Amino acid sequence: MSAASKAKRIDKSLDITVYEMTDAISWGACGLPYYVGDFYPNASLMVAKTYEEFQKEGINVKIKHKVENIDFKNKRIFVRNLNENKVFEDNYDKLVIATGASSTSPKDIKNLDAEGVYHLKTFNEGLEVKKEMMKKENENIIIIGAGYIGIEIAEAALKLGKNVRIFQHSARILNKTFDKEITDLLENHIREHEKISLHLNESPVEVRTFEDKVIGLKTDKKEYVANLIIVATGVKPNTEFLKDTGIELFKNGAIIINRFGETNIPNVYAAGDCATVYHSVLEKNVYIALATTANKLGRLIGENLTGTNKVFIGTLGSAGIKVLEFEAARTGITEQEAKDNNINYKTIFVDGEDHSAYYPGGEDVYIKLIYNADTKILLGAQLAGKRGAALRTDSLAVAIQNKMTVQELANMDFLYAPPFATTWDIMNVAGNVAK
Incomplete structure (x- = not known):
């Protein structure tokens, strides 16, 4: 939406259509843990711009429409109207792919499809998780994964007075983003608090259920009671539909782009959690899913759609997290x-x-x-x-x-x-x- 808005502001004559698979647009996913924790009451506060506002600007937004395939040679896309379950074709002169990423589920944990197991990536998942978290009977919350989302959700649950357990199969929390000196400080700080416990070097193996509903979690060490389980083990780019289309993909499936936001296909751009990004220190493409980078590249692509040649200076992966009283x-x-x-x-x-x-x-x-x-x-x-x-x-x-x-x-x-x-x-x- 950043690309569409910027391009339209520069050239109001542009005919811009946006296809979105869900019914939520232009919202900040980083706010989800804090919504779940009731730091603020209204989910609409995460929305930067509404569907109606985009329509007034002349940007034709089609929600509940999923792009299922792309014919780059003939500049055609194949779209499924999810409300009617019908597929139709559309043509483009220039195309921006910003399909984001989806939550991953560990394949070695049984029963992750049980009632009471949730991810936290989409707007509607946020609504559902908060609804369940606010129920008094859901006292025992288990978080699988100790990255940014896992730690933030743990704090949200703690704020609501829940008993919280965080499970991480490796030896440290936030192990992909911080070095040991920092994570040691954060782990010690977490351990100072009652009602929250860290289970490092402990791997979940099975969600325990009764009548298909979560009642606990079994790990490689013991079993624990649970009313809700949140899986926060990472994300994967939403690019499965692009395989075998000729577009170049990174080792994890992300779309490879240059510093203009361009893919290897002429007139096709990509940005956000579905794409790589140039790293200023490493001087090469990497995969870092950050809202700041996504917005900057979206804006840059919006300018380049209108004929300029703006170059992205690069990301540094700058990021922060609040861990209880620590930052x-x-x-x-x-x-x-x-x-x-x-x-x-x-x-x-x-x-x-x-x-x-x-x-x-x-x-x-x-x-x-x-x-x-x-x-x-x-x-x-x-x-x-x-x-x-x-x-x-x-x-x-x-x-x-x-x-x-x-x-x-x-x-x-x-x-x-x-x-x-x-x-x-x-x-x-x-x-x-x-x-």
Whole structure:
């Protein structure tokens, strides 16, 4: 919808049609866990622009319409009207594919189709999960998966007074996005709270049911009572319908695009969770499903549809998460990603206060830097703390995007005032420690 809106604003004469499989458009999926946790009461607050508003702008939106196949050679698409279950054809001059991604389900867990097992990816799933979560009798909530969504849903359930268990088959939470120094802090913080427990290195094997309804979960270690189970084990691009069409796909099925948003097929673009994205540090295409990147690329493609040649500067994978009273954020690459890409790197990990010690209410902030061992150029950063951690990451994103060195970071003129920071901000300190 970002591409359609931008293109229409630039050239109002364009004939733009959007086909959407569901009945929900232009909404922010990142808000789902907080809706489920009743942080805000109305799901419509997640909607950026309504169907009626798009129609008024002259963008022809067709909801409940699923594109099932594309003939790129003849510029034809085959669409199923889901209300009538009829297929029809449409033609295009230029095409944008933004089909997003779907939740994955582990194949080695039995009975995941039982009543009481949910995913949290679509708008309607959010409505259903909240409805069930608000029921008093659903006291025991199990989360399978300890990524962003799993952790956020756990906090939502805890806010509603539920008993929460998080299961992760590996040794750490958020293990694909943060390094061990940060996840250790977050795990210790979670363990300080009653009514929530972490089960790491423990693999679910079967959903226990009675009359097809969830009553518990069996793992490779023991059994647990459950009224609801939320599966949050990752996503996969919605590109199955594109196989054997000639469009180039990434190893996970995502559509490969260049920095103009173009695919290998002329006049065909792609963006969002169904597509790859150029990484500024790694200088290659990667798959990172983030709303920020999706919106930026959508807007850029909207401009390029009208004849410009805007180039995407790249993603840094900048992201953050609230973990109970803690906040954590990252940008650039992790230490593991540096290893995986054979980069000669160094790291430092330091802690300090978020503001001057004599001003009340201070909290510790922890920072990890990953930098090139030869050039000293910043490659990645991760921060955590109860306050002042997440938004500091934005400054480090600017530094990484502009290939600053740790020495330059050490001397950056960051804001200082006793309520907000120390004379030498934790970012300055980290730069000084890095050698």
